[in-house]
Amino acid sequence: MSGLRTAWRHLWPWALILALAVPAMGADYALGKATLVITYAIAGLGVVIVVGQAGQIALGQAALVALGAYVQAVLVGRGLAPLLAMPLAIAAGALGGALASLPARRLGGLYFGMSTLAFALIVEEVLARWDSVTQGAAGMAVAGFSVFGWRADATLAQALVSLGALAAALLLCARLVDSRHGRAWRAVRDDEVAAAACGVSPAAAKMQAFVVGGALSGLAGALYAHWIGFISPEQFGLVFSFELLMLAFIGGARRLGGALWGALVIVAIPQLIAVLRDHLPGDWARAAGLELVLFGAVIVAVVLLRPSGIAGARP
Template sequence: MRFIFKTDYGQDINLAKHGGHKLWYGALLLLLFAAPWIFAEYWLAQLTFVLIYSIVGLGLMLLAGFTGLFSIGHAAFLGVGAYTQAVFVNMGVPFPIALALAGLLSAAVGVVVGLPALRVKGIYLGIATLSFGFIVEEVLARWESVTGGNSGIHVKHPDLFGYKVDSAIGFYFLCLVITVISTLAILNLLRSPTGRAFVAIRDSEISAQSMGIHLARYKTLSFALSAALAGIGGALYAHKLTFISPDQFNIIQSIDLLLMVVIGGLGSVHGAFLGAIFLITMPQAISLVKDYLPPVVGQAPGLQGLVYGAVLIAFVMFEPLGIYGRWLKVRTYLQLFPFYRKGLFKRQKSFQKSDRLK
């Protein structure tokens, strides 16, 4: 069991709490940088998708996990970012400028969607965001002069001021750098007064308002930042697929994104990455296992949806804190063994949500 002796107030907001954090996260970064020479091309492509979905997951985690505002139409922001990137890149705009425009336009759309959050919450907010998702999908399908309609649109390779990123390895490193920057930005935001205001709103809006937190301002800001990250992820998603169409940003995609953060672990930055890994690897695992199942089960068209539903129900019933919550329990068990008590985590129900995930 690790005990940290604090001698400075700055230790409370350090990103790395102790030497173990520096060691393991440093090793993870080295592994990610060496991935193109370790993994085959197919698995490198899957890892690239994990990084892209992690960026989107960080945005949705900021909104749902840290502010307590659920969005069932988050694929709309993904689509706005993807189409913005496609249109500007195809016009010859350099990749960094197009990426910034994709994030800014998605953030502006997020502000518009965030306005209903000022008056509604819970299931009513979910319905509002779901309706917005349908509207965006319809606009992308009907605005044929810009989006190409249902025929879709091709996306050129990223152009970094004259240097074209047209290889899988180059695009992987581009996604890795953007993911690291996005993660550091979210971590720094969460330890700032703005991030603490988000957590206060999640725990209790009445208490937050009594402490002087402007609910309307911070809720709208949370929607804008979440949409901006989704737009950046959508821009990378468009480049990875090289072809996008409106049906790729439908309600199923929104449910997958929400499923990602719930299963990964709400209220945790780690949960966004664990959920992205789950979302990408689960279809691969199903395709590998279904050949060994009876034909009636293995060839059933709704097998993937059935597995997703069963996994979600299992997590909601037995592990509401997701994969990261389960890892915390396993880690605590190993640290305290043989003195671990079975009811240790049950007593955490009396604490605020902000005290549960560290």
């Protein structure tokens, strides 16, 4: 029941925001953006588990999203039902997380972070070169999500499917954070030596966190592939990894709700800035790179005013 309360506590503000956005922005546009925010939030939950709960530096989370997206796209393209392909996409993300965590047995801190960055570069290069399966740099078209003949073609259907996946992910994460696994993650985050002295294996705890984070990223990748309808390796590059990392810190890396608020900032703020640009005086409206400057200013303001993130610092 505590997991259900946690999921509801994090989701009800979103329902309110969406209810206000639909009449202001139009139903299709608002629901489309809401779907993208939710997809980012699911991937962001994986970052919160790895970075906020386990205290590890993860610079290649986009590679795990890519694994889920490509496994889903390839299997669906070969005739497997999307609902049956999704568990395999989640498993691919989890396996990728386990592989990315292997250097943690010998490396720590920034050195381990660099190893995750190298893992992401390897995955991106393999996806770009494996033409016979991934169609290489040309990318792949992905069919829409369907269940027993019902197709999620409308933006409302896509938003509801994504929202259901987010609720399930939140429920799972809430239970894990309150379990012995969550306590082990936080013990390793706070002091590895003390955790080991208390019988916690730091290497095992890190791998568990990466497996859970990878599974969430695989789920996000599978949904992303269906909603976007086309995937290519450059979509999952380093910029996407840094966006996910920034998402967690903006929202609050130590709270599950931080993934939701961070995703809202990362996806919605650039859209709002683009709308505001049209109302600026002539020279300002035509200034090159204005969106990046304003977006950077928003991020700096959040960091200065809320150092622990929008959602706060509690686990």
